Amino acid sequence: MVSTDTASFTQKLEAAQAASIVLATLSTDAKNVALYAIADALEAHAGEIVAANDRDVARGKENGLTDGLIDRLTLTPDRISGLSAAVRQVATLADPVGQVVRGMDMPNGVHLTQVRVPFGVVGTIYEARPNVTVDIAALALKSGNAAVLRGGSAAEHSNSALVGIIQTALVAAGLPSSAVVTIDEFGRDGAKQLMAARGLVDVLVPRGSADLINTVVRESQVPVIETGAGVVHLLLDESANLEWAIDIVHNSKVQRPSVCNALETLLVVESAADRLLPPVLSKLRESGVTIRADEKTRRIFPDSVAAEPDDFGREFYSLDLAVKVVADLDEAIAHIRRYSTKHTESIITNDVANAERFLAEVDSAAVMINASTRFTDGGEFGFGAEVGISTQKLHARGPMGLPELTSTKWLVRGQGQIRR
């Protein structure tokens, strides 16, 4: 049932754009009423959502999706309640629209105010995780944006059910149904058209695999916010507190190894390797972590496997850790510069000069001293809902909250002034 009708595709985006004009000037109250209506509707229609999801899951199993992917795809009544709870939480967050970023008077008395405004239409291309449909719809609505959603075909029945329920709730709350639209019916061609829809779509946020993100970055003419992979490094400095080293390395690697802020490479300065590596790595081994060690590390900690060259710079997403002894801070920073994806790096140290050098010279979205890399997270930073973690430098860097889904405009208030 894939449509390749360009006219109807454009009409759908134009309808979203028209809806975005209504959303842009809505009061916070009106947006929150709609969010609560969506949350209630998702729970009220949980049976319908699960039935649609069952069809996707059955087809996924036929197509041989991995257990992990099937798990991400599956919606249960409990998970749907979780989605509703997330939507209600978005309603409690501060509305970024109208926030004053800067303000000043020109010497001639003209008042300048830079305020946050919605982007307009936010597009998303994502894969088989139907929860993204609800997350992005809620975040876009709260920030005054219309959402154009392109989910994967693997979740098409689930997404179609979810968007239908969201649209009904929007209309019941007095908002245009096109504030949230899916373009799944246009198939792969729809994704291509979305990436070309400069002028109709203001920003595109890809969420999913590195492959998906790279394709969108390469092909999109619409500005993209890249949410990327994390090859996360942690450095044990000579002066590192032993307890902190043990706890922070363990927490960074083990607490949730499948996410982008989990530790992938541990560096240790040579002068501290004998003191720190045995207790730090033993604690990891107790939790089943495979130590992929360079030669010097293996001599100190034989309960390890020899690292392959490409273990450095690799995002394992698993209980594996690359470990390397470096001569000094210079070599550590050079290693990070070469292999990091500029997501998160941390140093454990009690040396002020080294700490400040690390903070200044490591060029990542989050640079830490004496803290777990797992803290690079919108929730931990107090941003509430999770748009993603930007690893690009333009517009947003690091965890993205609602303000990162806005642009700004300058309000200029004069009393007849002209330029001299």
Add this chain to the structure above:
Amino acid sequence: MVSTDTASFTQKLEAAQAASIVLATLSTDAKNVALYAIADALEAHAGEIVAANDRDVARGKENGLTDGLIDRLTLTPDRISGLSAAVRQVATLADPVGQVVRGMDMPNGVHLTQVRVPFGVVGTIYEARPNVTVDIAALALKSGNAAVLRGGSAAEHSNSALVGIIQTALVAAGLPSSAVVTIDEFGRDGAKQLMAARGLVDVLVPRGSADLINTVVRESQVPVIETGAGVVHLLLDESANLEWAIDIVHNSKVQRPSVCNALETLLVVESAADRLLPPVLSKLRESGVTIRADEKTRRIFPDSVAAEPDDFGREFYSLDLAVKVVADLDEAIAHIRRYSTKHTESIITNDVANAERFLAEVDSAAVMINASTRFTDGGEFGFGAEVGISTQKLHARGPMGLPELTSTKWLVRGQGQIRR
């Protein structure tokens, strides 16, 4: 003398990237010393620059460049002094690097600080204006970025001389010469490679014609900041103060018609047309403005020509103005939404409700009440030097100063905290 050597192209960008690492942690003092050295060197070598420029100008005349383009291309000792003065002014501007954007503590005591950091390597593709070479080099340096410059072949001798002098001054000031590089020797292929150099170049700013900007937006895989055209509108509301209307419309159109913040379309609500149009348009006629009027306007002000349909939405860059009578504020906003390039729009009104509606509903980088559209300008806003005026919504919108040439990073300072 065009090189198509990919390896040497990549080496050049890698050298710029290496230089950017040095620039990123330079003190403001060190950057200012280099800027003053550049300013002095440009004046000291003015003869050499003029000689190189003469070759470009001679070739430009042979190739039939218009007088306007020849004028933009030409460097005289006076203009070179002007460039030096601009570089010295950049030295006096506040250094954005290290500025704290936000800061807060996590509930567990971890301190978060979001600070401004340089992008790294800033690329520019521009046309036959050698002053851009100096402007961008100075702005990039002050904001801690390396600059990769791709000027037009029409200015290649001028740009080569300028970059050589800048590099010598950089080295004399103890900085790497690759902090400012030109890739002009790679010709058109160099521009293509620059647009593909994701990972080596952090942001690309095209400066020049709409054609150039559109090409970069379409083809670049490096994130782009679009600086664009201005189809600028001004609306005369029923309650408009007559003196303000006359002065502001005249200033917006006539003061400098060739720039992007100059007025292109005047709208007037029907109920005010008889009162306002004759004096407002008479004043414009005295300055030689051609009034391209719709039918209703022509009936009120016959000293005009009939507007062609495509006069609306047109950037004249000349003493021409499209004029249209609209029924009310709704029609005015709808007209602006259809034809504006979202640069600058202004309303002349004494009605608070209409003023607030205009500010809220018009989606442009700068939205004004009772002020000349010519105020949308980095210098007028107090930003000092001019990077350009962004008409996109991502990262920067409106006049761009030095802070818009920076990204941010999060500094995370813990005392052993782990995630629970």
